[in-house]
Amino acid sequence: MSESSRSEPVGVILAVDPDRFAEVVEAARRAGLTVTGEQQILGTLSGTIAEDRIPALEAVAGVESVDRDRTIHLPPPDSPIQ
Structure with missing residues (x-):
């Protein structure tokens, strides 16, 4: 696959089977996930x-x-719209 045909990385959050956590993490890495946090x-x-x-x-x-990971921006506390 050429660099021009690769899509940009996006942030994701996965819910996984907790009884198989380590196994799922390794399989996700093999699928292309760059792990940034494990809970x-x-x-x-x-x-x-x-x-x-x-x-x-x-x-x-x-x-x-x-x-997909999302960023939510809230208005400042003194904003007229809350």
């Missing part, structure tokens, strides 16, 4: 992956959901 007790991990690799990540056994 084993919660059964979640976060990372970045090329947008076009998300379907491969969703297909990993033990991955229950894949959500």
Whole structure:
């Protein structure tokens, strides 16, 4: 795959089977995930992956959901709209 055809990395948060956490993390890495955080007790991990690799990540056994990371901007406390 050429560099021009690769999609940009996006942040994702995964819900995974907590009983298979380590196994799922390794399989997600093989699918292309760059892990940035592991929360084993919660059964979640976060990372970045090329947008076009998300379907491969969703297909990993033990991955229950894949959500794109989102940033929410709130207005300042003294803003008229709350």
